[in-house]
């Protein structure tokens with residue numbers, strides 16, 4: 359971490375805060391606000407306390423290490439260049455089947471310096487060794503990010519695991535809840551590699567060894583979140599990208615090898631016969647993930663450098679640090695996706711679609727149904743299969759990241775008859791699907807020509823709102839977007855008193871004036887803030903339940919779901935900052951934010 363800090367300093371990418379700040383809410387709130395700025399920086403907190411437990415920490419806490427694209431380039435490299443290298447390697451000897459392609463990728467790793475150096479003896483991360491009762495998680499400056507979090511969570515832990523026979527190894531990035539009894543929650547979600555390993559140990563009735571790295575080269579954390587298949591050890595990405603071997607040492611109390619330059623290593627074993635309630639936790643969807651049973655680790659050792667730095671991140675409403683990490687991942691995985699979908703030109707997962715809620719893909723469309731064929735390919739591959747909404751455009755489309763232009767291109771091509779609605783695996787965190795982890799998929803094939811004018815008569819916002827309010831007083835406000843396209847969008851906010859399908863029915867007389875109707879709750883939504891509206895709506899809809907079509911009019915119900923919708927799961931709350939904490943940080947001049955910033959990012 360010290361090297362990373364020097365690098366950040368050299369590039370003017372680091373803020374140092376020496377004021378005394380609490381690891382409960384204050385430290386993470388500062389980092390949260392900072393990373394939302396256009397010129398965001400990493401933040402080093404040098405004077406960190408835990409007021410609740412009357413504790414002062416000697417080690418500093420670093421947050422937002424991937425604070426912007428420049429920082430990502432410093433620590434990972436240029437995503438486009440790495441992608442080009444991967445692509446050229448993949449073209450060496452084209453594999454035929456998809457599984458061959460994946461295993462070829464693993465082999466390609468080994469072409470490039472991917473044999474790590476296993477050191478004899480102890481490493482830098484083992485300069486201080488605490489065993490048994492001396493290994494206390496409460497000695498670490500672990501942050502509590504949000505007021506409704508179930509406790510403190512390690513948010514940037516590298517979780518090293520291996521299969522029961524030791525042949526497969528994994529590095530995954532999962533949040534880890536610190537429980538009062540010195541155990542650590544293992545939030546590996548149902549689809550993730552370490553969860554598969556866990557079930558192997560459970561079946562065999564054995565304890566599972568786990569070691570967790572914190573700090574060291576920031577590259578490890580990026581590797582840990584990369585969506586690679588179970589057969590590929592993600593730490594090898596480190597060697598592949600850096601073109602130099604990682605230096606590993608064996609954990610002191612289990613057999614897991616870890617990078618020696620980590621600032622901390624937490625070692626232990628998971629008793630596979632036990633689970634514990636984990637959460638709630640304010641997650642990267644911008645919603646809380648609710649309490650759920652997860653495995654937990656009994657700590658057997660905590661080792662560290664002599665002067666360690668503790669690394670953490672904040673997740674919540676976008677944009678945050680995962681935006682920048684995700685951007686690099688997206689670039690580097692383009693050539694891999696192309697092996698499954700050769701006619702793919704580019705793709706883009708906007709951060710306000712929180713990655714699994716929205717993807718835009720540009721393809722060379724050669725035949726009718728080509729886009730649909732590729733959508734199914736995406737929905738069938740690894741973590742890409744979690745994506746809920748896919749919009750495909752043709753090779754003549756503007757750049758996918760040119761938001762205004764690409765939206766116009768799409769809206770001029772949405773043909774209601776061609777909308778694909780299906781069902782499949784959704785992210786573990788998806789809260790809108792009627793059943794856990796299985797939900798609706800919506801595909802828009804916009805690869806065709808512009809659609810015909812549909813002869814709707816547009817009205818001014820106030821006139822349309824008046825007409826709607828004459829039909830029902832549940833409608834509170836209205837704003838139309840992209841009125842100059844073939845599919846203008848009309849967003850309304852409602853005071854929800856029933857299923858929105860009835861509102862859609864009631865508004866039928868106005869359909870000659872509406873093409874796409876989007877409904878959101880009045881509370882917590884701002885119709886003037888399209889960035890946050892996209893975040894909300896893509897989060898909240900399950901297309902099998904929330905898409906209504908009548909003639910040429912389409913409606914998306916982006917409201918929170920409840921018994922009116924026959925929704926029986928618990929609906930989580932928004933992740934919000936604590937106002938008193940923001941006020942206090944503002945009055946102490948630790949953060950500099952105005953009311954407009956607070957409103958724009960819906961801090962609370």
Ligand SMILES: Cc1cc2nc3c(=O)[nH]c(=O)nc-3n(C[C@H](O)[C@H](O)[C@H](O)COP(=O)(O)O)c2cc1C
Nearest residue numbers: 530531532533545546547550551552582583584585
């Ligand atoms: C900041 C951040 C936090 C994450 N937290 C979790 C988590 O708690 N649980 C989880 O399963 N995945 C989490 N992920 C996503 C995983 O890191 C990612 O899906 C990774 O590819 C999983 O690797 P695996 O398939 O080897 O398990 C997180 C990603 C980021 C960037």
